[in-house]
Amino acid sequence: MARPDQEKCRLCSKLTSQEAQQRHGPNEDGCWDAKYCHNRRSYYRHRGVRNHVRKQRRQVQQAEPLSSEPEVSRAARVATLEVLAPAVPAAIAHFYRQTKDSPLHALGAELWMGNDRIAKIEPVHCLGLTEMQVKNLLVRILDGFSQYSGMKVERFRSSVELNPLNCPIYPCPLHPSETNYGS
Known part of the structure; x- marks a missing residue:
């Protein structure tokens, strides 16, 4: 590197x-x-x-x-105003894969309203799913977020790429020592 x-x-x-x-x-x-x-x-x-x-x-x-700054007349001070932005839902997708070209291991999502996370879709394994099935899953997630928030969530505003070794799902095929076969 x-x-x-x-x-x-x-x-x-x-x-x-x-x-x-x-x-x-x-x-x-x-x-x-x-x-x-x-x-x-x-x-x-x-x-x-x-x-x-x-x-x-x-x-x-x-x-x-x-406080160490010298006193400045009121006319020379600049006011700092806080403007509240309208709270709109923003969906974020979490992709568990090595690279963008690698197969998708798992998929999760979050819904944010301003600075607050208001909903979360726990990651699910995508092993064996076709590209069309993954796209349909993403659409269903957006529909679920729309129903939950009461506002139309049309697309994911951001995405996060995570290494599949960080997959939080148990059992996971990437961690065969954790998988309990036959029990």
């Missing part, structure tokens, strides 16, 4: 460290560099959270002037 190939590094960050070294090691495409890759993978895994925290910190700093 020594090259600045952002998309490749972002996808690599979803893999475990061992998988990444095997896929991008000297025998494969040769981009793995132990000196840089651990930090870069961490950066790509956590950048969404870091950006969110930075944004919140900036908002707080803008709202609360520092």
Whole structure:
């Protein structure tokens, strides 16, 4: 991962460290560099959270002037106004797969209204489902969210790609030691 190939590094960050070294090691495409890759993978895994925290910190700093600043006349102060955005439902899909080209392992979803999660579809395994069956499942999820919220939810506003090794469903075919066959 020594090259600045952002998309490749972002996808690599979803893999475990061992998988990444095997896929991008000297025998494969040769981009793995132990000196840089651990930090870069961490950066790509956590950048969404870091950006969110930075944004919140900036908002707080803008709202609360520092006490060490000299007094400024009222005319020179700038008012900070809070405008409440209308609460509209936003659906987020959770895809459990290695890459966008990999087969879909599981699918889950959440419904958000403003800053609050108001509904959640627990992940379900998609093993053996055709592409059309997955699309129909996504439509049924949106219909369920529409009924629950009382407002039409037409599409997913965002999607989250998760590694299938993080699949929360028990038993899971990816974890054969957890599967209890014959009992």
